[in-house]
Each structure stands twice: as C-alpha cells, then as structure tokens.
Amino acid sequence: MHPKLSRHPKLSCLLLAACAAGSLSAQQPPELKAVIDRLDRLEAQNRELMAEIRALRQQLGSGQPAPAVENGVAPKEAAAPEAAPVAADAEVSQQPITERVDIAERRLADLDQTKISSEHRLPVTLTGMLLFNTFLNGKASGGADNPTLLPASGALASGGATFRQSVIGLKLDGPRLVGDGKVTGAIYMDFFGGGTGLNQTVRLRVSTLDATWKNTSLGLAFDKPIIAPREPDSLAQVGVSPLTAAGNLWLWGPQVRVEHRISLTEQSGLRAQFGVYQTSEGGTGLSTEYPGLARSRPGYQGRFEFWRQSGSRRFEVAPAFHASSTRVLGQAVPSRIFSLDWLIRPAARVDFTGAFFHGENTGVIGGLRQGVSVFNGRARAVGATGGWAQFTFRATPRASFHFFGGQEDDRNRDLELNGVAKNQSYGANIMYRLGSNILTSFETSQVRTTYLGAGTRINPHYDLAFAYLF
Secondary structure, three states, X not given: OOHHHHOOHHHHHHHHHHHHHHHHHHHXXXXXXXXXXXXXXXXXXXXXXXXXXXHHHHHHHOOOOOOOXXXXXXXXXXXXXXXXXXXXXXXXXXXXXXXXXHHHXXXXXXXXXXXXXXXXXXXEEEEEEEEEEEEEEOHHXXXXXXXXXXXXXXXXXXXXXXXXXXXXXXXXXXXXXXXOEEEEEEEEEEEEEEOOOOOEEEEEEEEEEEEEOOOEEEXXXXXXXXXXXXXXXXXXXXXXXXXXXXXXXXXXXXXXXXXXXXXXXXXXXXXXXXXXXXXXXXXHOOOOOOOOOOOOOEEEEEEEEEEEEEOOEEEEEEEEEEEEEEEXXXXXXXXXXXXXXXXXXXXXXXXXXXXXXXXXXXXXXXXXOOOEEEXXXXXXXXXXXXXXXXXXEXXXXXXXXXXXXXXXXXXXXXXXXOOEEEEEEEEEEEEEEEXXXXXXXXXXXXXXXXXXXXXXXXXXXXXEEEEEEO
C-alpha cells in the first residue's frame, strides 16, 4: 500500500470499496444490470411518494384529534406515524441484489397479468356482473320471465332460471384535453336480447363518451332520459329497469348532453343539464297501425339539481322537463313532461329516493306504450301522471333492505277501449354481501294492471339472485 494511503485508513477503505463495486458491476450481465437500474428507478419513485405522503400527514396532523392515551401510554402507531414507512424504505434498500431482482420480476409479472390497454395504449378496465336468477310467477304473467305489464287475458304461470341479465362492461380512460379536461367512456352489454333457451343474443344497454372539465362536461350517450336518472335497487329486474311502465321513465336512448356545475358553498351546489334525446315513437302505440310513423324524433330535455351535504346527511332535488312532438296523420302531437326527482339521506343508513312526473305522450321516453290515441281521424296525446319511491335501510355493512313502489295512471278519456288505465308495481328485497364482490338477493313483488272495460290483473313475482361482481 502507498505510504500516504496508510496514513489515511478511511480514504483507503473508500477506494477499495469503489474498486470492488466497479468490479462487481463489470461482472454483471447486461440483463441483470437493466433490471437493477429499473429497480433503482422504482425505489426512487417510491421514496418520492413516501415523502409526499409524510408531507400530507403533517398537514392533516394539525386538524386531527390527539391519539387516545391508555394507562398513560399513547399507542405506538399514533406516536410515530412515520416510523413504519421509514423502516420499510430502509428494509428494502438493505435487501441483497438477488432478492431485489426477484421482487422486481414479480412486480413486473403482476403488471403484465392485470394490465389491459387499447390499441392506442389507453387504459381499459373490464367490469360487470355475472348474475344468476331463479324466479316464479303467477298465472297472470302470460308466460313472461319478469312481466312489467300484464296481458288482458290468459292464465299461464312461469318459472325457471337464467343468466340472461348478466352484464359485461368496459371503462375507457382517455387522453387529457386542452384546459385540463379529460376524456372518459364506458359501454355495458347484456344477454337479454332474443328469447329464452339457446336464442339469447348480446344487447347494448348503456354507453357514454364524456369530455369533462372542472365545472363543465360534454357527453354523447345511449342512456336513460336526462329527466329520469334515478331508479330503484333490484337484482331481479336488470334486463329492463325496475318499475318499468309503473312510474319509472327508463328508456335507454341516444342523446347529446351538456352539464355545468356551480359550487354555492363547500357543502352545496347546483348542477344544470341540457340535451337532445332521441325518442322512441313506438311508445305511442301507433306503430303497427300507421306504418308511415317516424321511428324516432328529437326531444329537448333539461334538469336542474340542487344538492347539499352535511356530514353523512345529504339532500338532492331536481326539477326537469321534456319537450318533443309526434308526427302522425299530418298532425303534430305534443309530448310535454314535467318531472321531479330526489334523494333524501337523513342518516348514514337511510335513503329515501324517488321521482314524480306529469304530462302527455310519455311512452316515447319509457312510459306506458299508449302515448297517442286516434278518434275519428284526430290524434290526441294521452295524459299521464306517475312516479315511484324507494326506502332503503342499510342494517349492516353487508345487509340492506329496499322497499319500493310506483304507478302510472293514464287519463281515461284519452284512451281507447281496452286501454291500460293504470299500471302499478310494488315490492321489497333484501341484499346481502357474502363477500367483497359476491351478492345475494331475495325479492318479492307484485304487478297490478287495470284495463278499461276488462278489470284488473294481478301477478306475484318471486326472485332469488346471486351476483358475482368483477
């Protein structure tokens, strides 16, 4: 050893360590070195994240209550919240190189298994519900699996089991936009098309494509009407919305919509929505009698929601409108609907939700399919009043109870003989979470359909469901 180096033992140790490290790195194969370099980058990112987390904890610490003291000694987790992250960082950095490489390879393998992306390298999330239903109906069902409107005559009970109401969806996470905007999208499908047995086909349910900024959103969608965004909770009725034709204006349709959000205070605000919705003119009940009837027409809708939050309590109320016209026999038959929907949450475990509507020619957006009547060559819009309500009680984190009911009452003088004067539906279910993503439900409900000149038909329905969420 050089005489000068022998006088400085620390310097000589550093030089020897540097030489050893250089020799080791020279002996490493290129693949191992690349993995180690990538691992070092990941560790640097982890350290940056831990520093941000510690900074956030320090900011939140001033607003949190002091840790509980038991027998004069504070809990270790509360006394030193940063000890665990720091120890974890130190432990990782002290692991041998081979162990660090193994950890990195496992992490990369996990990412390869869980990652889903589109052709344009945009993240895509697979979601949905595998749903099994077994059901039993009374004789007034007309043989349908889950009737929403009972036939005027006939006696045929039905029962069975099905996976037809299972849902498959894709959520799209799109690019950033000018002005700090973001593009997102989603599409959901089920197997409720076709018939029973082997004649089951994939069917589009809902699809959205939204561009969202801080206070404004622009959207293209195949979705429920803007004036009727809410619906009851049910695993028995998924193929169509619960309480269809009994107060729930549910019909999925193409639409263009814009939304603007206004913050009044930190705990309250307004949400204004406007859009053009494509109506379904088959809801007039005239499609078979008048082949020249247009299949769809533009409808103009708006909704204005006021909300307020106070802890676990929340209040939402929203008036809305719909305006369109049906062209038949050279006449323009109006569809004018006013609606009001709400959510009242007086406590964390209780919700009261619902909707009310009043207007005419409601079938074009999901009401009873008898929106227009023709008397002596004159077309007349059928007046209608309806709505639904649901009471929800979350008994435990796993179990919740839902009680719901609704009806649509059409104006009798606007109806032809044997028209549906009133359609009602009500029921209850219990949903229980068997696991984090496994649900079971038992539901009982009843449909009552009243015909002009033919009396009232009543059908009970019982459904046991199992759902696996993914």
